Structure formats: C-alpha cells, structure tokens
Amino acid sequence: MPVVASFILFALPQYFFIASSFHENLGYGRIGEAWTLANYHRLFTDRFYIGALVKTVGLSAASTIVCLIIGFPVAYMLARMGTRSKAALSGLLVAAMFVTPVVKDLGLIIILSQSGIVNQTLELLGIITGPIQWLGAEIGVLIGLVHYMLPLIVLLLATVIATVPRSLEDAAHAHGASRARVYYGVIVPIVRPGIIAAALMVFNLAMGAFTTPALLGGGRVLTFAILIQRSVILDVDYPFAASLSSVLLVTVFLLNVLAGFLMVRQAQVRRGRPKRTAPPTSLDPAVPAGATAAVGT
C-alpha cells in the first residue's frame, strides 16, 4: 500500500511533466501529440539556458559553502551547550527555519536597500564611498539563500556534532592537539558524512529556491527556478517549462549521486585494502609483560 500511495503521489506527476517535456508546444497551453526532442535541443543549444544552469549550480554551491563556514562553529557551540540553553536555542532555530522566505526576504530587502542600514553602516565606517547594489544582484541572492538556509544547517550539524563524545576532544587535547587540530583533525573527519549530508540538503534546497532569487534578485538574477516560472506564467510554454524542470531535476539528482559515490570511494580509500581475517590476538599468559621490548626513552 505505501508503495502504491507514494507512487501515485510522487511518481505519477513526475511522469506526466517529464513526458510533456518531450512534446511540442502549440501555444495557449496546448501540447502537441508527437514526441520530439525540440525542447531539449533549444535548451542545450542556447547559451542563455546553459549559463542559467551554471549560475544556479554556482549560487547554490556558494551559498552552501557560506552556510557551512558560518554554520559549523555555531552548530559546534550549540552542540556543546548546557541542556537548557541548548533547548531554548534549538527552539528559536526551528522557529526561524519555518518563517516563510517571503518574510525573511522582506527584512533583507529593507536592510540591504540603497539607504538601508547595511549600506549606511559601511559608509559611516568609511569602508565604502557609495552604496553597494546588493539587491537585484547575485550577492543579494546569495545573502538571501544563506539567511534562508542557515537555521536548517545549524540544526543538522549540531545533531551530528552532538554524537561525537566529548572525551574524544579531551583525548586529543590531552595528547597535545591544539584547538585547530581538534577541529580539523578530529571533529570534522568524524562528522564528515553528516556534513556532506547536511550540505547536500541545503544545496538541493538552494537549487530549487524560488522566492529568494525572485525577491532579492529583482528579476535580474535568473536562476532555473525563475526561468521555469517565467516560461509557465509569461510564455505559457508548458513543454519547455517541463524540460527546464527535468534538467533541473536530473542535475540535482546526478550531483547527489556523484557526492554519494565520492563519499563511498573516500571511505574505501581510508580503509586501505579490504579487511583481512586477522586472528584474534588474546592475552597470552605465556608471555610475561615484562619480557617485551622496552620502549622508554
């Protein structure tokens, strides 16, 4: 039953839109009968669309990286907090996560505008002479995406970091590791799979984000989601919109598969050669401990 239900819920609509991308647009929302690759031909031969795809991937990747850089230390602190402040902060983060991007972006539009507080402050500090054009540019969209996804990545990372026993950090410190070494030599490698999973989730969210590029991009940052919306609403070209969607879907899917593949590969490399069946070494009472090699210096 659940299989059938999920099939009806998910696979069927996907099938219909993917199928419609292989038909001709007859205008006014009508779709031709014959199968054709014309939509894909148009998409892949137009520099504009390829550029938009690259830009979408680039923006998503950049915002994911910024999210990781800002989010990891925050998540670390959250994970190592006392229970009470941890509960309070997690609650706030969950709330922040569920604030609709429309509201979040509105706030950002106000503070990032020409005469907004960010430009004013920077000018006051003498860092810039004229206001920076945040809105209607990639940088604004990037800020918006990071702002939108940060609570999620912090929560995700905090959950995995909390699974690293404190005693591992203590052990590293006790044996001479500096703060940085504890971070990059112990915590990050241990939670790496969790980091990758969290990064993928955030990346996928960014790939499909519409509100933020629409509001902060001001119609000038054309990501794939925006192009899809345009071809549906403005051009009423459903087959082409469907082919854009299919390309987005397949791209996201392939990138995720690639990441998964690299992860498995890396784990294998780390393991070195495959596990041998080493004989279990037991405490052998025949060998007195004192008889073994001296290693004192």
Place this chain on the structure above:
Amino acid sequence: MARVTIEQLGKRFGGETVIDHVSLDVKEGEFVTLLGPSGCGKTTTLRIVAGFLSPDTGCVCFNGADVTRVPTQKRRLGMVFQDYALFPHLNVADNVGFALRASGTPKADIGRRVRDLLALIRLPSVGDRFPAELSGGQQQRIAIARALAHTPAVLLMDEPLGALDLKLREAMQNELHAIQRQLGITTIYVTHDQEEALSLSDRIALMRRGKIEQLGTPKEIYGRPATPFSAFFLGKINFLAGKLQNVYKNTYVVATERGIVRAPVRPDAAFTVGDEVLIAVRPEHLRIANPGARGDVSSDLVNSLKGRVLRQKFIGKVLQFEVEVTEGRTFVIDGSVDWVSEPGSAIEVTWNVAATNLYPFAIDPEIGVDEVRTPQGDPAVRASTGEGRIVPAARATA
C-alpha cells in the same frame, strides 16, 4: 617524568563543594591511586590535573612549576579514559601515533615508535585496523599505548579497566603494572575498585566527599585505617560501639552491650575514660571457638564475644560465617572450610587484642554506624522507632 604537586585544590559546582582542599604530592615515577566511592571527586581532581577544569582555589605544579593556567595540550600528558576515547576515524597506528604527530615528530620515527608500542602491549598486528574492529580489551590496550607513545611527563588514568570483565581486568592490571614500572612514568590512577587500588598503587589517596580521608601505602591504609571510613572502604570490617571504661597496662578496656572488649593503646589515637568509641576488627582476624572449649579465651590478649552462627556462606577461598553477637547485629568472620559450625549453634567469637582498632564514635549511616546505646542502658542517641536493635555491627563490603 615529573613530580606532580597539587596544593589546596578547591572546586565548586553550582554552590556545591566538590573538591575541598585536596593536597597531594606525587613523586617522580610514583603510582598514586585516587580511590573512593562514586561522586567523591576523583574524576574532578584528575580533570583539574589534566587541565580540563580550572580549580577555584589551589594550584597544580609539575616539577615545581605552576601549570594551573597552562592549557592541557602543553602539559605533556598521557591520558586513558574510561570509555577509551579512541579516535574512530583513525586506524590503530594513527591512534597510537596521535600525540607524536601533534608534536611534529618525523614520520619514520612515529612508525618505529608505534611498532614498538604495539609490541609492548602485545598487539603487533593490528596497526591498520580501526578501533571498531577490536575487542574491548584490545581497545583498552591501544588507549594505553596512545597515552604512552610520546613518553608523557604524567600519565593520568580514569577507571581505565572499568569496562572489562574480571579475568581480563586482572590480566590488564598486571600488564599496566609492568608497563608503568618499566617506563617509570609518574601515574595518577582513578578507581573505585579497592582490590585494583591495593594491587597497583605505590600509595593510595582515599577520598570521601571531596577530601582526602587517608593517604598512604596500601599496607598502611589496610592495616591501620585512620578512620572508620577508611576501614570500611578498604577491605571488610566489623564495627561495634562501646564506651571506654578503663585504661589498663597499655590496653583500653571498652564496655559493650555484650561484655568487655580490649584494644591496644596506640600513639596516634588517645581516648579518655568515658568516651564513646567504635571498635573495628577485620573478618580475617576473627576466630570461632566453642564456648569454654579453650582456656585462653578470656586471657588479656584475646577478646571474645558470645554469639550464635546465623549462616555460613562459601565464597571461594574462605567460608564466611555470619555470627549474631547481640540481637540484630552480626559479625562477619572469614573462616576456613574445615571449621564446623552449624547455623544456630552457640559459639564464641575471638580475636587478638592487637587486631582491634578503636575510633571515636560518630554516627555515619553510610558505613553502617547509625546509633548507639551504652551498656548502662542510657541512650546516647535515641532511636526514632523501635528500641531493640540499636548498636549496629556493620558488615562492610566494597
């Protein structure tokens, strides 16, 4: 190798004093054990020495230099944790070589040292396995090897054998002892296992409620426990309350509910006639005699109390007798299997006066000393309920 001195350490957690003026001087190469019941502050003390916690008062010195504010990673420590704390993402060789890599030792040297250490802990062939692929005892030994790799100035161990079964623990104790002796590393060891403490330590610091109750060699603490708690915590002990009646020929004469008990006068504890005292005697010093069977029972050198055998329990090397000396109070006696004393039979419990310890009486429910009634019958401390069983003779097992 370093001499570790801690002076007047104090630590509070949220208004509760956890460490209270703890001072300890660990000589170079010495093996000192912090022993005590759960929650007495052993781990806290160790974590202060390691630098994970900073004390509210007092200081920690290595070789006379104050390191209280020196960060952990600069203290040249080796540390073994109760949960091993091996790095799951590193193989055994990288785990063992961790401290060496952190200090920038050349790769070839690390490799050699790791091989030597794995040989020392008798696990030469596990270098490229991961901790999850090892048994508990093997992980334990890897953790010890990791702590020794860089020849630390001080080795700290927090109940490192706690998770092992009895046989493995014994084997590891021997190994640990041999390795520590061989390398001569100053070691502070935490355990709440008294046998482990007795067999491994040069000295034991017996802790209770954040204070050091007694500091001494295992023999000193076991043979001459300074307080009833020391007697209770290390080994087994029988207590009996009484009142000092007389001092006679270097012997205290104590009146108990069931007769006179004598104890030697010792220079370190002076009592005056009329004091409430607590008599303590270890099970292995007690003997069972049939009433009137032997002439020396009532001599000045032997104490004797009438009693009735309640039950006998075979616990391996000894046959343990529980003997009721007065109503509701039992003594535990370590007897040998060839003693014949059927439950219910009336006997006499005897022991050498020299084996008797006396302490000032103080109520301490934790060690089984609740309340007392002097032999004359006037209650020193009134029981809130019932009247009968007031003077307890506690059996202490650790």
